[in-house]
Amino acid sequence: MTHRVRAAAFVALLTLAAAGCAKSEDDKQAGAQDTAGQQQVAQTPAGNVPTCTIDKFGAHKFDLKSGVVGFSQSEKEANPFRIAETASIKSEAKKLGIANLKTTNGQSQFNKQISDVQQLIAQGAQALVIAPLNSDGWEPVLQQAAAKHIPIITVDRQINATACKDYVTFIGSDFYTQGKRAADQMIKALGGKGKVAILLGASGNNVTTDRTNGFKDELKQKAPGIQITFQQTGDFAREKGQQVTEQLIQSNPDVGGLYAENDEMALGAVTALKGAGKKAGQIKIVSVDGTRNAVSQIPGGWISAVIESNPRFGPLAFQTLTNFLNGEAIPQKVIISDREYDASNAKQSVSSAY
């Protein structure tokens, strides 16, 4: 009996601690939300792509407010993109009065994310929003979800499966186009000729592949005068970006442009350039993400342009889910329109960066 009492006390403590954490996070979100007015806007008009309805998919109708919704985040909320993404989902759920939003975090371990989502299903989730760490390997989850007719919306990365059958829809950016737009900015910054280096994202990641291919294809097509003379992975991390850039300055002193596949690596590169005594704008940096830290480097000239990858999925994801549950036809793929920041607009719009 005493064990039970003790156990209860222990659990109470844990829950208190959890509630405390949750509260402090909510406060932070509210702050972020105020300044971050820039919601995602869907790019594709619903008519052009195949659509999905609740009848076609075969899910059960339920009331979003009283139902259980699971959100599975892939990586720790340790970088601006993930922080903004999770905050956006949570605050939108709160706004809509969804009482039972369960969130998990895969901590960058794919097997953990799979097990997280399976656990959400076991906990009675009636709809799932997933930010997948990887596009392949979702078989066990898809099978379980299919058996229980649970609709899945994937955000920011796709799952390699059939839309409206294995999952309902995908909401996210077009990474290939992001690469192309980065190339356009690079061409503008370099005047169409010169040598360019690439700080690649993490290997084995389709974001890396798409952002690289988009960039290279666009350069090949529009600016044959630009050569790519150096490319190495910076693992999407700031320190690694700095380290690789330091090597780059030593080994390829004639490089005029640097394409970083995310903002963190670009910021690392800026630090490296400063450390090597370079001046702002001596090497033109173009990156993808649109974090506030990176955008605020544009007016000073350290970064030439930033292509946005908007992480605020909450409103669009829940709007899509609501429409789906109401029986409306929703597109099987929702591509969001990303903005871009350069010298012409960075100062005015830095406040809406995340």
Add this chain to the structure above:
Amino acid sequence: MTESMTATAAVTEAAAGPTGRERAFGLIQRHGAAAVLVLLVAIGSFAFDRFPTGANLGNIAITSSFLAMVALGMTFVIITGGIDLSVGSVFALGGVLAAYAVRWGSLAALLLPLAVCGAFGLVQGLLIARVRLAPFIVTLAGLLGARGLLLSISNEGATTYLIPRGAVIARVGQGSLFGVGYPVYLTLALFVVGAVLLQRTRFGQSVYAIGGSEDAAELMGVPLTRTKVAVYVMSGLLAGLAGALNAARLSSGVTILGTGMELDVIAAVVIGGTLLTGGAGSVSGTVAGVLLLGVIQNLINQIGDLSSSYQQVVSGAFLAAVVVVQTYLSRVQRLR
């Protein structure tokens, strides 16, 4: 001092079987993790009605089974006083190789990863036992090497090979009996074999003796090289097998798996009562250690709203507490 003591313990064990005191000592060491596990499961069942469901427990079991297979090999390695840091990469490599080889049939999808990962263990074992290099460095090189090999097979990770749904190996990875996945049964069987091997055979005695004191073991005529090479081969084989089965479950050779997994595996083994310094430990303790990690993770998710950084703080604190309790228990026992 302690080293020679455990060595003597191993010798007596070899000669006359465990005495009552040694049995109690071992029992308490094993009990650290098991007791906390029972406690946590009780609390979990009490606090969350979605915790003790068959679906949830089955989920913990299947997720833990792959970690457990790898941890089984690691238990042997650590008892010899070694360490194998390559298991995470080898696990991922095994998965990619299985998905790559499935084009030649399910048997190939099983044998290729076993062959390559076993060979990986063999080379590491030879470097450690023959050339007498430090296990830490050799297997750290193995960690990088296996990851590199994986990336070269998968075009820098750009290609993910898929295992078709109908393949026999996919059915083994995904199928279940009484709501529990096949891999769980296989893991249990492997642990029974592992326990017999460690507790009831000459090989097992050699493993303990080497970890207790290498010099003493050599004087006793324990086959040093052979035993050491064998444990690293075992570790490679089990990591490869776990990787292949995991790939079968996921239907694809996911390239981003296994980073940092070696630390989870080592943590599970150590929590299970195996001494990092070698010479003492058990496979049953490892089971408890692995399950403990799985249950902690599951309970954190049950709470539901813990931010990701706090999740790590909580699981770190849990682990620290378990190890402290365990160390305290075993120290008290030794002082007596």
